[in-house]
Amino acid sequence: MKINCKKEILLNNINIVLKSVASRTTIPILECILLKADKDGFKLISNDLEVGIETINIESDIIEKGIVALEAKIFYDIIRNMPEGNITIEVKENNKTIIKNGKTEFKILGQNGNEFPTLNEIKREEKYSINSNILKNMIKQTKFSVSNDESKPILTGELIEIKEGYLNIVAIDGFRVSFRCTKVNKDFKNAEVVVPAKTLNEIIKILPDKENSIVNLYFNENNILFELENCIVVSRLLDGEFLKYEQIFTEDYNTKIKLNRVDLLSSLERASLISKDNKKTPVKLEITNNDNLIITSNTEFGTSYEEVFIELEGESLNIAFNPKYLIDALKVIEDDEITIQFMTSLSPCIIKGIDNNEYKYLILPLKINE
Amino acid sequence: MKINCKKEILLNNINIVLKSVASRTTIPILECILLKADKDGFKLISNDLEVGIETINIESDIIEKGIVALEAKIFYDIIRNMPEGNITIEVKENNKTIIKNGKTEFKILGQNGNEFPTLNEIKREEKYSINSNILKNMIKQTKFSVSNDESKPILTGELIEIKEGYLNIVAIDGFRVSFRCTKVNKDFKNAEVVVPAKTLNEIIKILPDKENSIVNLYFNENNILFELENCIVVSRLLDGEFLKYEQIFTEDYNTKIKLNRVDLLSSLERASLISKDNKKTPVKLEITNNDNLIITSNTEFGTSYEEVFIELEGESLNIAFNPKYLIDALKVIEDDEITIQFMTSLSPCIIKGIDNNEYKYLILPLKINE
Numbered sequence: 147m148k149i150n151c152k153k154e155i156l157l158n159n160i161n162i163v164l165k166s167v168a169s170r171t172t173i174p175i176l177e178c179i180l181l182k183a184d185k186d187g188f189k190l191i192s193n194d195l196e197v198g199i200e201t202i203n204i205e206s207d208i209i210e211k212g213i214v215a216l217e218a219k220i221f222y223d224i225i226r227n228m229p230e231g232n233i234t235i236e237v238k239e240n241n242k243t244i245i246k247n248g249k250t251e252f253k254i255l256g257q258n259g260n261e262f263p264t265l266n267e268i269k270r271e272e273k274y275s276i277n278s279n280i281l282k283n284m285i286k287q288t289k290f291s292v293s294n295d296e297s298k299p300i301l302t303g304e305l306i307e308i309k310e311g312y313l314n315i316v317a318i319d320g321f322r323v324s325f326r327c328t329k330v331n332k333d334f335k336n337a338e339v340v341v342p343a344k345t346l347n348e349i350i351k352i353l354p355d356k357e358n359s360i361v362n363l364y365f366n367e368n369n370i371l372f373e374l375e376n377c378i379v380v381s382r383l384l385d386g387e388f389l390k391y392e393q394i395f396t397e398d399y400n401t402k403i404k405l406n407r408v409d410l411l412s413s414l415e416r417a418s419l420i421s422k423d424n425k426k427t428p429v430k431l432e433i434t435n436n437d438n439l440i441i442t443s444n445t446e447f448g449t450s451y452e453e454v455f456i457e458l459e460g461e462s463l464n465i466a467f468n469p470k471y472l473i474d475a476l477k478v479i480e481d482d483e484i485t486i487q488f489m490t491s492l493s494p495c496i497i498k499g500i501d502n503n504e505y506k507y508l509i510l511p512l513k514i515n516e
Numbered sequence: 517m518k519i520n521c522k523k524e525i526l527l528n529n530i531n532i533v534l535k536s537v538a539s540r541t542t543i544p545i546l547e548c549i550l551l552k553a554d555k556d557g558f559k560l561i562s563n564d565l566e567v568g569i570e571t572i573n574i575e576s577d578i579i580e581k582g583i584v585a586l587e588a589k590i591f592y593d594i595i596r597n598m599p600e601g602n603i604t605i606e607v608k609e610n611n612k613t614i615i616k617n618g619k620t621e622f623k624i625l626g627q628n629g630n631e632f633p634t635l636n637e638i639k640r641e642e643k644y645s646i647n648s649n650i651l652k653n654m655i656k657q658t659k660f661s662v663s664n665d666e667s668k669p670i671l672t673g674e675l676i677e678i679k680e681g682y683l684n685i686v687a688i689d690g691f692r693v694s695f696r697c698t699k700v701n702k703d704f705k706n707a708e709v710v711v712p713a714k715t716l717n718e719i720i721k722i723l724p725d726k727e728n729s730i731v732n733l734y735f736n737e738n739n740i741l742f743e744l745e746n747c748i749v750v751s752r753l754l755d756g757e758f759l760k761y762e763q764i765f766t767e768d769y770n771t772k773i774k775l776n777r778v779d780l781l782s783s784l785e786r787a788s789l790i791s792k793d794n795k796k797t798p799v800k801l802e803i804t805n806n807d808n809l810i811i812t813s814n815t816e817f818g819t820s821y822e823e824v825f826i827e828l829e830g831e832s833l834n835i836a837f838n839p840k841y842l843i844d845a846l847k848v849i850e851d852d853e854i855t856i857q858f859m860t861s862l863s864p865c866i867i868k869g870i871d872n873n874e875y876k877y878l879i880l881p882l883k884i885n886e
Contacts, residue, residue, distance in 0.1 A: 217817070220789065220790060220817055220818075223789045224786070224789055224790075227782070227785055227786045227789060228786070229782070249822060249823040249824075250783070250786060250820075250821070250822050251820070251821040251822075252786075252789075252790065252818060252819070252820045252821075253818045253819045253820075254790065254817055254818030255817070255818060412597070412599070413620070415597055416594070416597045416598070416620060416622075419590065419593045419594055419597060419622075420590060420594075420622065420624065447587075447590055447624055447625070448590075448622060448623045448624035448625055449622070449623045450620075450621070450622045450623075451620070451621045451622075452619060452620050452621075453619040454619075
């Protein structure tokens with residue numbers, strides 16, 4: 147293999163595939179990036195066996211076709227530190243690889259590229275297109291409520307559901323539910339997959355920031371393929387049935403409050419300061435009849451007291467929460483004003499933005515110890 | 517005690533004293549910040565028994581004089597998260613402390629401020645004044661060659677020496693020597709102290725970025741006092757005799773090269789990439805008669821080769837170095853062009869800027885294994 151490629155282009159593409167290079171693996175070749183120059187052009191591939199990434203059409207001159215796997219960290223460090231300009235990469239016998247630009251030359255030992263595991267194949271039949279900024283936002287607004295509990299593997303991923311012209315993303319960790327939907331083409335076939343949170347965490351780093359950029363999704367039984375402008379990402383799916391979430395988002399309530407999102411967020415962040423296990427000590431919310439929400443916390447370090455202005459509809463109520471669970475949602479809601487609906491002090495509450503009905507969040511209260 | 521103070525002012529002053537709050541100590545009160553309101557005004561004090569910091573003249577209203585020690589992290593977190601505006605801090609019986617602004621109120625338990633250790637006293641007689649930006653720069657240009665070897669405690673500090681109208685700062689770790697001097701008032705009395713590197717690391721964070729700001733230094737046998745505009749810092753000194761460094765900076769050489777600092781720096785950084793113990797594998801320098809410096813490295817990962825243009829005076833030479841030791845100095849020298857003087861491949865070399873003769877750096881070579 148011998149190719150010429152501009153440093154900047156090479157570096158951008160390495161940065162993409164780095165996201166799925168394995169670390170701490172027993173299979174050393176997974177710590178490599180595969181360089182492949184063939185009739186389809188020059189590309190970089192990485193694969194940690196959960197997620198694989200393949201770049202598309204790297205602008206370069208292919209002088210000789212070929213394939214080699216280079217240890218990712220060293221390859222990245224070398225390219226990042228090379229002088230600006232055109233870099234030549236040449237593979238000699240036994241995968242000896244020369245990386246050269248002007249008066250700078252590296253010789254490193256590569257591995258046999260043919261031993262690198264290929265990405266899982268997915269037939270690109272049913273295509274689901276979505277604006278990549280919207281998808282990125284949907285993931286950010288939900289991913290924090292994915293479960294870390296490996297004993298319920300299906301909850302360590304997010305549900306991506308296409309249903310009646312909507313794409314819905316849902317994450318449930320047993321204490322709260324994040325839901326975000328967006329309108330898509332109404333002709334899209336209904337579908338339902340559960341994607342590992344790890345994959346989605348990498349995807350949001352790769353999705354372009356450009357407005358109007360489109361990402362295409364394809365599924366088969368075991369895998370999902372994200373087709374971006376400059377790369378494809380293939381991930382395994384989680385196996386099993388996701389929780390039924392629809393019926394828990396009830397519209398009924400006994401108490402409904404409307405308030406400023408940032409006021410509530412700041413008050414909760416302060417109330418959670420005086421605990422050692424930051425943000426895990428319960429905060430108490432006292433919804434009073436005179437349009438006042440009183441937030442208090444009480445730990446071995448001291449007490450905090452806050453008042454927030456609200457508009458109340460229905461009954462007054464005392465309820466307690468893990469403040470982190472409220473804070474997580476308040477940080478990702480885009481509306482300035484929100485509503486929170488309560489049934490009783492022991493049943494979940496539901497948080498929504500005033501104007502935007504694409505996001506909703508459900509959270510279980512804590513028992514109040516008086 | 518009861519005071520009113522603007523959030524922003526309070527926060528700025530907390531940020532200063534935080535630098536010498538103890539962490540992981542067996543004396544819990546050292547994890548506190550002392551708040552003291554007396555006839556001299558309101559001030560914050562911290563003291564980890566190595567370094568102590570006391571703020572000067574915090575703008576505030578003192579409603580009632582008094583003293584209390586508050587756990588630094590919680591105090592900082594609370595103030596940082598308080599709403600903007602005037603904050604009231606009031607100490608009640610048993611050091612119960614109320615921190616309040618508008619509808620936000622915290623009650624935390626403080627400790628008896630009278631048990632907080634006072635800063636070491638230094639009589640402010642002989643005063644050494646220096647521009648604070650220059651002092652900051654002098655420390656940055658030398659501190660990386662302070663020794664970490666606790667078996668030679670005197671080398672874990674930097675020599676600050678006032679001598680014949682110059683202030684010199686010197687750091688020696690057994691492999692290299694950093695020296696930086698600056699002209700000061702020629703009437704200053706000669707003096708010589710060794711300041712712990714930890715103190716200097718904190719001092720450069722506190723020294724203001726303003727041009728023309730002055731810092732005054734005072735010494736006694738055991739302590740140094742830095743008098744800044746908004747605080748004083750008192751540190752213990754290291755006990756013992758510093759190494760004699762003057763005679764090792766010889767002017768003699770057999771080989772002298774002049775070259776571009778950034779070219780050499782980039783080449784060395786690349787040459788040090790292909791080693792696992794980043795930057796510790798030797799790099800070889802081959803100074804040739806045709807104005808060329810060839811830099812090579814060779815590890816289990818591969819080889820690197822670089823050419824850098826030089827102007828040679830004297831003999832050609834082969835020599836090897838720990839690249840980190842060269843890189844550290846090349847990063848802090850301000851000149852674009854530098855000279856390096858060599859005697860033999862086994863004796864130290866000396867690096868200087870072309871225009872600026874206030875900085876010099878000596879480094880021992882490594883043995884070349886051919």
